[in-house]
Amino acid sequence: MTTSLALFGIVVLKALIEIAAFSLLAQAIVGALAGPARQKNVVYGLLQTVTHPVLRMVRKLTPGRIADHYLGLVAFLLLCGCWLLLLYAKVHVCHTQNLACFAAP
Secondary structure, X not given: OHHHHHHHHHHHHHHHHHHHHHHHHHHHHHHHHHHHHHHHOHHHHHHHHHHHXXXXXXXXXXXXXXXXXXXXXXXXXXXXXXXXXXXXXXXXXXHHOXXXXXXXX
């Protein structure tokens, strides 16, 4: 039971990180396409709402000398690193318990 709970936790955290990372990526794309009018864009505003907690947390973790316009990139790279760590954890749990987590349907 503990293994399935650990695996469930890893999968949920991995999914949340994927949502945050793809939201940051989409926000960058919409911001580049919308240009200076991005603050009036509804989609950009929605993505900004989703990514605000992540950016706020990264701002607290990083030194103050990192400029705000680089914060999204830093957040995206940190999320990618966390995703890789969770992927390793998932593979480790599946391998040690002889689970077929990555089997084709």
